[in-house]
Amino acid sequence: MLSHIANPRTIAWVLGSFLAYLSASMMVPYLYALATDHIDQSAMLDSSLLTAIAAGLLLLAGRNRERRDLYHREGILLVSLIWLVICAFGALPFYFSDSYATITDAVFEATSGFTTTGATVISDVDGLSRPVHLWRCFSHWLGGMGIVLLGLAILPLLGQSGNILYRSEFSGSSSERSLSPRIVQTARALWRLYVLFTLAEIMLLMFAGMNAFEAVCHSFSTLGTGGFSTRTASIAGFNSPLIEYIIILFMFLAGISFIQHYHFWVAGKPAAVFKDYEFKAYFLLTLTAFMIVALTLLSSTDAAYEPVIRSALFQVVSILSTTGFVTADYGLWPTVLQLLLVVLMFAGGCTGSTAGGLKIARVVLMFRAIYRDFRRLAEPQGIFHIRAGEEVLQETFITSLLNLIFLALLMMLVGSLLLSLTGLDLVTSVSSVIACQFNIGPGLGMVGPVSNYGDLTPFAKWVLSFCMIAGRLEFYTFLILFTTVFWKR
16 A cells, blocks of 8 residues: 555665664763763663664665655655654663653653653653753754754755655745755754754853753753753752743744744844744734733732743743743643633744744634635625735635644544543643643643643553644644545555
8 A cells, every 4th residue: 555655665765864863863862971971871872773773774675765756645654754763763762761661651751852842751850860861852952943854954855855845844834834945955054043042042051050961951942842851840940030031032032933033143134024924923922921921920929020020921931932841830820821821832833933833823824814704794795815924825725724723623622532531630631632732741730830741541641642743743744644545546
């Protein structure tokens, strides 16, 4: 059945190439453990060697591959397979360490890391070894800009076929999917910005008082909008306003499209960024949500103004950018604020950013579509268009947008029902699925900001792992593999 969709040798070669890069990435925590004489050296080395062996076998199987561009179906299939394979082999360092009891926990943690969800099964994060900390946060950084995009930056795949992988992985509105006629140049330009932002945050966090190791780990998590921390109390464990403000800044920046960053920092077009409808909506939503949370909290407490305002700003930016860092137990906040945070989970960051969620552009266009239909009812003879910036969107795009939103809601419903079968309460079931499929991390109830996913059943963890990958791949790219239409000749 697969033969008419993809050349198996080509699939094997590309998967082997990505596993080779993953194997090399595992050497980073191993070399750190070796240099600092920390434990878990063998866990990192064994994982890298096993991954390298698998990569070698796949590359060997694909050595006589057919030299041609990928077809569209092949690109979709390949993106999903890349993420599944990366998450599976990325779990090896966790499984071989002493910190994860089962393969289910290891796969859940790795999937959460690479999809930048930040949900963890570990209750005592402080007790993890430094190499495991580094691998957790490094997985955020690798998955943030996108495993596929990383591969395109350093490996030209099969001629023009990289464009198919890029569109499947780095999805956004049709006007934002292409920055350069040559896709490899685009990927490299975005990764250079990504690296520079990471280095800038590392230096600022070290200036604010973090040691070098924690500054590196938290910069990886922040720019990847993941949320894994080296401390059980997350960012609250540092008790430093300056550190919190620095992380707020970079979480906000990570939620902005890196294509817009390119326009601002490289192309010298700052005016284009500030005119972008999605950036303006992202900024206004952040500001509005912050003011609502801050004013509500200030009206219900006698605490000093600055800590309350900082806490409100931090949590709003953390949830909207889908990073998931915490400085306060928002599960204790008024119900209206908890519901507001759930709304922010749905919205997420901008298209082309490392953030999850539905994306701001889609939310804006959804409201424009509704407003357009209102106008049609009021003026039946009128002709009304929906624009994304200067581009007039086709009706097929609007239909796809509404279908995507329905698909996300349907998946949330099915996932919540499946989790409720394991005995979880309504709040935990719904919020955990939302937090995982939109790559947030912490939810409400048993998986709140001061809790973790460790007490969930293995079945629940596998369901949520599925939700993480589906959400990371914008639902369509992954879920289409489970339909008969994809496999028909």
